[in-house]
Amino acid sequence: PLRLSEYVQIHPTMFYNEERIGFLISEAVRGEGGRLLNSDGEEFMSRYSPAWKDLAPRDEVARAIYNEMTRTGSSHVYLDIASYAGDSLNIHERFPGIYEECKKSKIDIEKEPIPVVPGEHYFCGGVLIDNFGNTSLPGLHAVGEAACSGLHGANRLASVSLLEGLVYGTRAGIASSKTDKKEEYFPDILNWIYPNNISTTNNDPLLILQDWNNLNTTMWNYVGIIRTETRLTRAESDLRNIYSRITDYYRNTNLTKDKIELRNGVLAANLIAQAARRNTQSTGCHYIKE
Ligand SMILES: Cc1cc2nc3c(=O)[nH]c(=O)nc-3n(C[C@H](O)[C@H](O)[C@H](O)COP(=O)(O)OP(=O)(O)OC[C@H]3O[C@@H](n4cnc5c(N)ncnc54)[C@H](O)[C@@H]3O)c2cc1C
Structure with missing residues (x-):
């Protein structure tokens, strides 16, 4: 989680x-x-x-x-x-x-x-890990900014990410080297199968640029430093629309690195906005205005 x-x-x-x-x-x-x-x-x-x-x-x-x-x-x-x-x-x-x-x-x-x-x-949050970088998925470790070790509380202090990367990186490395069931954890990944009617030509870069611009301004203005219930409600609704459009685009055109990054970006933005909406406290990083 x-x-x-x-x-x-x-x-x-x-x-x-x-x-x-x-x-x-x-x-x-x-x-x-x-x-x-x-x-x-x-x-x-x-x-x-x-x-x-x-x-x-x-x-x-x-x-x-x-x-x-x-x-x-x-x-x-x-x-x-x-x-x-x-x-x-x-x-x-x-x-x-x-x-x-x-x-x-x-x-x-x-x-x-x-x-x-x-x-x-x-990013103070992330994939929940224990003290050895274990996630809830057996055999998968996470460390650094992708992980949530709890070390930073609600507001990271300067340079603590370096400490986190070193300590948890070492611990996760040792823990993963002791794992003896690698094949069981990571079976072969199947090839990506495109639907029959895939569009291999719809690669207009402006579509991706525009979606990134939307994503950036929505996150900055509505899920940024100062958050309000109205801003977060709007963000959730706007991001849901962007997510649905991008997922559709992602599924029905050929895959490119830009599209994968955009899809990951909008997924992360949705998760952040949903978590922000659930949290009514201002304990660090962001501030909730009544
Ligand atoms: C401007 C700035 C200044 C900072 N200053 C400090 C500071 O003074 N002190 C401090 O402690 N922290 C500082 N931080 C925070 C710190 O830099 C980061 O938290 C830290 O670098 C995170 O390290 P990481 O290894 O977890 O992630 P990253 O450094 O983001 O490394 C992740 C790596 O994974 C690679 N990657 C991504 N996707 C894939 C993929 N699909 N396949 C393979 N590879 C992939 C990326 O290319 C990248 O190399 C600063 C951050 C910023 C933005």
């Missing part, structure tokens, strides 16, 4: 750029004094977390950014280390990777704020 699928951790600050896939702007930048500014150039974290301000926990910061973006109708906010770094901090030396990556997008972090946006970071 799957557990805790609704707990999708969002990192508050991914680099924002319309043309490139975002990379992560480490929380250490805020640790060194960096401040978040909205599109009007105003510092806003003290309004959301008077005690911790920019050093509030991940989910609180992500929620505050999301609120500011919604309020100002902006696609991103800014993280400013240039104006707030102490005299002793050499930004370039302290954050060489971030400096170089931002430079590729013509942002000089020693002189100007970094455009940032919250982004999907870690």
